[in-house]
Amino acid sequence: MEQAPPDPERQLQPAPLEPLGSPDAGLGAAVGKEAEGAGEESSGVDTVFVVVVVLFTFVQMTHNNFWLKKIEISVSEAEKRTGRNAMNMQETYTAYLIETRSVEHTDGQSVLTDSLWRRYSEFELLRSYLLVYYPHIVVPPLPEKRAEFVWHKLSADNMDPDFVERRRIGLENFLLRIASHPILCRDKIFYLFLTQEGNWKETVNETGFQLKADSRLKALNATFRVKNPDKRFTDLKHYSDELQSVISHLLRVRARVADRLYGVYKVHGNYGRVFSEWSAIEKEMGDGLQSAGHHMDVYASSIDDILEDEEHYADQLKEYLFYAEALRAVCRKHELMQYDLEMAAQDLASKKQQCEELVTGTVRTFSLKGMTTKLFGQETPEQREARIKVLEEQINEGEQQLKSKNLEGREFVKNAWADIERFKEQKNRDLKEALISYAVMQISMCKKGIQVWTNAKECFSKM
Amino acid sequence: MEGERRASQAPSSGLPAGGANGESPGGGAPFPGSSGSSALLQAEVLDLDEDEDDLEVFSKDASLMDMNSFSPMMPTSPLSMINQIKFEDEPDLKDLFITVDEPESHVTTIETFITYRIITKTSRGEFDSSEFEVRRRYQDFLWLKGKLEEAHPTLIIPPLPEKFIVKGMVERFNDDFIETRRKALHKFLNRIADHPTLTFNEDFKIFLTAQAWELSSHKKQGPGLLSRMGQTVRAVASSMRGVKNRPEEFMEMNNFIELFSQKINLIDKISQRIYKEEREYFDEMKEYGPIHILWSASEEDLVDTLKDVASCIDRCCKATEKRMSGLSEALLPVVHEYVLYSEMLMLPEEIGKLEDKVECANNALKADWERWKQNMQNDIKLAFTDMAEENIHYYEQCLATWESFLTSQTNLHLEEASEDKP
Numbered sequence: 001m002e003q004a005p006p007d008p009e010r011q012l013q014p015a016p017l018e019p020l021g022s023p024d025a026g027l028g029a030a031v032g033k034e035a036e037g038a039g040e041e042s043s044g045v046d047t048v049f050v051v052v053v054v055l056f057t058f059v060q061m062t063h064n065n066f067w068l069k070k071i072e073i074s075v076s077e078a079e080k081r082t083g084r085n086a087m088n089m090q091e092t093y094t095a096y097l098i099e100t101r102s103v104e105h106t107d108g109q110s111v112l113t114d115s116l117w118r119r120y121s122e123f124e125l126l127r128s129y130l131l132v133y134y135p136h137i138v139v140p141p142l143p144e145k146r147a148e149f150v151w152h153k154l155s156a157d158n159m160d161p162d163f164v165e166r167r168r169i170g171l172e173n174f175l176l177r178i179a180s181h182p183i184l185c186r187d188k189i190f191y192l193f194l195t196q197e198g199n200w201k202e203t204v205n206e207t208g209f210q211l212k213a214d215s216r217l218k219a220l221n222a223t224f225r226v227k228n229p230d231k232r233f234t235d236l237k238h239y240s241d242e243l244q245s246v247i248s249h250l251l252r253v254r255a256r257v258a259d260r261l262y263g264v265y266k267v268h269g270n271y272g273r274v275f276s277e278w279s280a281i282e283k284e285m286g287d288g289l290q291s292a293g294h295h296m297d298v299y300a301s302s303i304d305d306i307l308e309d310e311e312h313y314a315d316q317l318k319e320y321l322f323y324a325e326a327l328r329a330v331c332r333k334h335e336l337m338q339y340d341l342e343m344a345a346q347d348l349a350s351k352k353q354q355c356e357e358l359v360t361g362t363v364r365t366f367s368l369k370g371m372t373t374k375l376f377g378q379e380t381p382e383q384r385e386a387r388i389k390v391l392e393e394q395i396n397e398g399e400q401q402l403k404s405k406n407l408e409g410r411e412f413v414k415n416a417w418a419d420i421e422r423f424k425e426q427k428n429r430d431l432k433e434a435l436i437s438y439a440v441m442q443i444s445m446c447k448k449g450i451q452v453w454t455n456a457k458e459c460f461s462k463m
Numbered sequence: 464m465e466g467e468r469r470a471s472q473a474p475s476s477g478l479p480a481g482g483a484n485g486e487s488p489g490g491g492a493p494f495p496g497s498s499g500s501s502a503l504l505q506a507e508v509l510d511l512d513e514d515e516d517d518l519e520v521f522s523k524d525a526s527l528m529d530m531n532s533f534s535p536m537m538p539t540s541p542l543s544m545i546n547q548i549k550f551e552d553e554p555d556l557k558d559l560f561i562t563v564d565e566p567e568s569h570v571t572t573i574e575t576f577i578t579y580r581i582i583t584k585t586s587r588g589e590f591d592s593s594e595f596e597v598r599r600r601y602q603d604f605l606w607l608k609g610k611l612e613e614a615h616p617t618l619i620i621p622p623l624p625e626k627f628i629v630k631g632m633v634e635r636f637n638d639d640f641i642e643t644r645r646k647a648l649h650k651f652l653n654r655i656a657d658h659p660t661l662t663f664n665e666d667f668k669i670f671l672t673a674q675a676w677e678l679s680s681h682k683k684q685g686p687g688l689l690s691r692m693g694q695t696v697r698a699v700a701s702s703m704r705g706v707k708n709r710p711e712e713f714m715e716m717n718n719f720i721e722l723f724s725q726k727i728n729l730i731d732k733i734s735q736r737i738y739k740e741e742r743e744y745f746d747e748m749k750e751y752g753p754i755h756i757l758w759s760a761s762e763e764d765l766v767d768t769l770k771d772v773a774s775c776i777d778r779c780c781k782a783t784e785k786r787m788s789g790l791s792e793a794l795l796p797v798v799h800e801y802v803l804y805s806e807m808l809m810l811p812e813e814i815g816k817l818e819d820k821v822e823c824a825n826n827a828l829k830a831d832w833e834r835w836k837q838n839m840q841n842d843i844k845l846a847f848t849d850m851a852e853e854n855i856h857y858y859e860q861c862l863a864t865w866e867s868f869l870t871s872q873t874n875l876h877l878e879e880a881s882e883d884k885p
Contacts, residue, residue, distance in 0.1 A: 242761040250754045257751055260744035267740055270733045278726040281719060285840055292847070428764045435768050436872055439775070442865045449858035457851035463844045 072101040072110060073179055073194065075172035078164050079117070094164055095119050096171055100194050116197035120145070123171060125204055126193050130184060132209040135333040136416035137184060138423045140177035141322030143170025149251040149314065151259040166315055173319065183419075214336060226338045230413065236420065237331040244324035247317055254314060258307050269300030288463030295456040302452070306445050313441065316434040320427060327423070330416055337412060341405050348398040355391040358384060559656045560584045561671065563649035566641045567598070576600050579645060581652070583671045595672045601626070603670065604648060606682055610666040611655070618661065619835045621654035622803030623647070646796050660831075716832070723839075724805035731802045738790050745783045752776035771871065775864045782860040789853035797846040801839060 077097040085091045100114040123142055130139050147163050157163065175194075178184045189207065192200055275293030279286040565580040578598040585593060604623055611620050624647035652671075655661045669681055752773045759769035 239761060246754065246758045246761070250751075250758065253747065253751050253754060257744070257747045260740065260747050263740040264737065264744050267733060267737050270736075271730070274726055274729045274733065278722075281722045281726075282840075285844070288844075424764075428762075431762075431765055432768055432872075435765075435772055436869065438772070439865045439869050439872075442775075442779075443862060443869065446858045446862035446865065450855055450862065453851050453854040453858065457848055457855065460844060460847040460851055463840070463847075 071179070072099075072103065073172070073175050074099050074101075075168050075175065078168045080159065092159070093119050094159070094167075096168060098175070098194060114195045116195075118193070120167070120171075122193075122201065123174065125201065126190065127174075128213075129189055129204050129207065129209050130178070130187065131329065132213045133187070133207075134184065136330060136412050137181070137419050138323065138326045138330055139184070140174055140181070141319060141326055142174055143167050143315070144318060144322070149255045149318075151255040151262070162311075166311065169312075170315060170319075182422075214333075226335055227342055228338070230334065230338065232417070233331050233334050237328060240324040240327040240331070243327075244321060247321040247324070251314060251317060251321070254310075258310060262303055262307060265303035266300050268296050272297035272300065285463040288459045288461075292456050292459035292463075295452050295459065299449075299452045299456075302448050306441070306448075309441050309444075310438075313434060313438050316430070316437075320431065323423070323427070327420075330420070334412065334416065337405075337409050341402070341409055344398065344402050344405055348395065348402055351391055351395050351398060355388060355395060358388050358391070557657075558586045559662060561649070561652045561656055563645055563652060566645055576602075577641060579648060581671065590668070590672065592672075597672065597674065597678075599670070599678075601644070601648075603678065604651065607666060607670045608651075611661060611664060614664060614666070615660060618658075618831050619804075619808070620661070621651050621658075622800060622807050623651055624803070643796070647800065650796065650800060659834075720805065720808045724809055727798065727801045727805050731798045734790070734794055734798050738787065738795060741783065741787045741790070745780065745787060748776065748780045748783060752780065767875075768872065771868050775868050778864045779861045782857050782864075786853050786857040790850060793849040793853070794846045797842050801843070804835075804839075 075096050076099050079095050079097070080092060081095050082090060082092050095117040096119070097115060097117055099112060101110045101112050103110045120142075127139060127142055130137075143166070146158065147160075178187075178190055184190065189204055192203060196203070272293040272295075275289040275296065279289035279293070282289060560583070562582045563579050564582075566577050567580075569576055569578060578600045581595075581597050581599055583590075583595040583597075605626075608620060608623055611618075624644045655664070655667055661667065666681075669678065673681060755769045755773035755776070759766045759773070762769060
């Protein structure tokens with residue numbers, strides 16, 4: 001099924017002058033005309049799809065020169081492959097063809113600049129990288145790893161052609177989301193993902209992003225007791241929990257409704273069979289029965305397309321189900337930052353306290369040194385001076401660190417909130433559009449139903 | 464009276480008794496008094512699962528045609544053609560109106576049973592009054608059927624609903640079972656009332672009018688000796704039929720009944736299954752709308768859209784419910800009655816009756832068969848037309864709902880767009 005025509009609203013805003021992530025290298029993609037799509041041979045089972053092309057515009061800033069370049073990214077094909085994995089065992093996987101084209105503003109011609117194959121795990125790697133380097137951004141989610149919310153007809157098998165097709169569309173959507181993000185689109189690793197087939201994995205790993213990743217974020221159940229939580233982030237976290245819960249529920253029920261609807265339509269197909277047999281013995285009613293039977297068959301088979309369309313609607317909702325997780329990730333990072341900040345402030349305060357006590361000679365706080373002094377005798381003035389000096393240095397350092405942490409924190413909040421606002425607007429637009437498209441689907445289903453049953457009624461009345 | 468007059472004319476004028484009567488095909492019209500608005504047929508009542516091997520639900524079978532090999536056609540006799548014309552031209556001349564309603568439970572020390580209220584309105588002279596109200600139980604209906612079969616051994620007597628359903632019944636008297644039975648009993652009496660001959664049967668009159676004690680004492684008079692003998696003779700005769708040289712006409716009728724029986728049984732199963740699937744769809748849909756309301760609680764900007772979607776889904780849900788009740792009112796009882804008819808017609812004694820009709824070449828008797836066939840065709844046609852109508856109405860309602868939603872969204876969008884302009 002072809003996607004909707006390109007969304008002209010997916011325009012990029014100019015990137016900020018000092019992006020927080022990896023610098024430079026916008027997408028200087030060349031332009032390619034629409035590929036033919038069908039007919040590329042491949043090994044093994046082939047799933048070839050119609051090329052889906054989506055246009056968008058972005059502004060690249062280089063040396064204060066602005067020029068407009070339209071680029072098109074498409075995930076145009078999927079192919080089953082076999083290879084050897086890290087443990088030298090044979091495995092089967094699906095590879096996706098990513099094609100990048102750029103459209104010259106002047107003549108509107110599009111030229112294929114890059115085309116390479118990637119598998120799902122590479123997409124996952126790209127996303128993991130982006131999550132580390134852009135902690136304040138709501139990073140677009142990937143399509144689901146395994147088919148969920150299936151109703152009986154859909155296969156939960158990752159190799160199933162329908163699943164592969166929907167995943168292809170999802171992966172394309174993922175890339176387009178990144179490409180239309182004002183900050184993410186300028187990332188070099190992303191650029192290389194689209195342009196450098198070989199060695200890309202090594203390049204990503206060389207950035208050392210895995211080391212940079214805070215392992216505490218992986219501990220999903222760990223809670224950090226933050227004394228002064230930012231209410232906005234707390235609210236956002238609650239919102240993302242609610243969003244996830246309600247969309248899951250909706251998708252589950254939708255799947256059950258689809259299953260039941262399928263049953264209703266398909267049973268009517270049996271009428272077709274029986275009417276047809278019956279018409280053979282019924283002289284007067286024969287013709288009417290026969291043609292009515294035909295319409296019952298039409299009715300029964302119409303449900304397949306109807307539900308296929310609905311599956312795409314479900315995918316749109318699923319994207320936002322996964323976006324909820326991305327929102328939560330930003331909240332979590334903020335929480336962690338806040339926690340570190342509070343810990344650092346606490347540490348600084350305690351050191352200042354210690355220092356003060358040493359200077360004034362009063363012991364209010366318990367310290368091991370104090371105890372040993374009592375047990376083994378007072379320390380010399382020189383020893384005390386030395387300790388004070390060390391503490392003063394530590395306090396100085398601590399104050400610097402706290403200052404920069406504070407600054408970092410404020411920057412994070414500012415940038416995160418900007419992206420969250422952007423995300424909210426995108427979400428409202430997309431969800432509204434999805435709901436409207438659902439209504440359109442229902443209308444189409446009703447019209448088909450009216451037509452079939454009107455025809456059937458005519459046949460019945462002629463019996 | 465009309466029936467009687469015509470019947471006596473029959474041998475002389477050659478006109479059929481059955482078809483010429485101005486009865487409305489399909490039996491009694493629904494009355495304001497009768498209940499049965501939202502009672503639904505439960506799947507448990509008619510255990511579907513075991514018998515559904517021949518139903519295909521989830522595969523598209525390309526080989527649909529299974530034509531019969533032998534000659535399917537019955538010659539269109541002048542008789543049946545006249546019948547057809549008569550049905551279309553004559554106005555409704557009913558003078559006997561019967562309703563069955565108000566099931567009531569009666570508990571005694573020995574047993575529990577249900578009685579049904581029967582109201583009869585008539586303008587016929589032979590009735591003492593113009594309106595009667597009595598209470599009858601299933602046993603009484605059985606008695607009536609027996610008497611009719613006795614008095615008119617060669618006519619097709621309408622079927623009664625099943626005595627009891629053994630499989631899958633939790634309670635003998637659950638509401639759906641009672642409602643289904645009530646509708647069927649209503650149909651039964653109206654069929655008799657519409658039958659040119661049976662309508663004047665004396666036992667029928669007593670059934671409709673007698674008080675409880677009157678009926679009991681009347682019942683005690685057993686079947687007459689002659690009719691008892693008649694039954695024995697019939698039974699012996701049927702068993703002796705064996706390998707006689709049967710006329711072609713009879714063979715064709717026989718084949719028709721066999722095939723009809725097969726087909727109507729399948730249609731019955733399919734229709735019941737459709738009802739079941741629609742019910743399950745309705746149950747899921749009920750949950751679907753409210754989730755959108757829940758969602759709207761956390762989405763400031765999408766509140767209206769989500770609430771509107773929820774109300775659309777709820778309206779479609781109600782439309783589904785209406786469609787289901789239409790199915791259970793119109794299609795299911797009609798199809799099931801013909802299943803019962805076909806079971807009856809397949810019985811050896813019935814086949815024997817048919818043979819008699821053909822052999823006797825008695826127009827009056829043959830007309831009964833023709834009349835039955837005509838009714839069947841009309842009833843089936845009407846039932847399916849109704850079903851189609853219900854579906855059209857359902858889809859039209861849903862269409863209107865979603866279209867108005869779409870319009871409101873588009874209007875909102877235009878409003879917002881114009882607001883944004885400076």
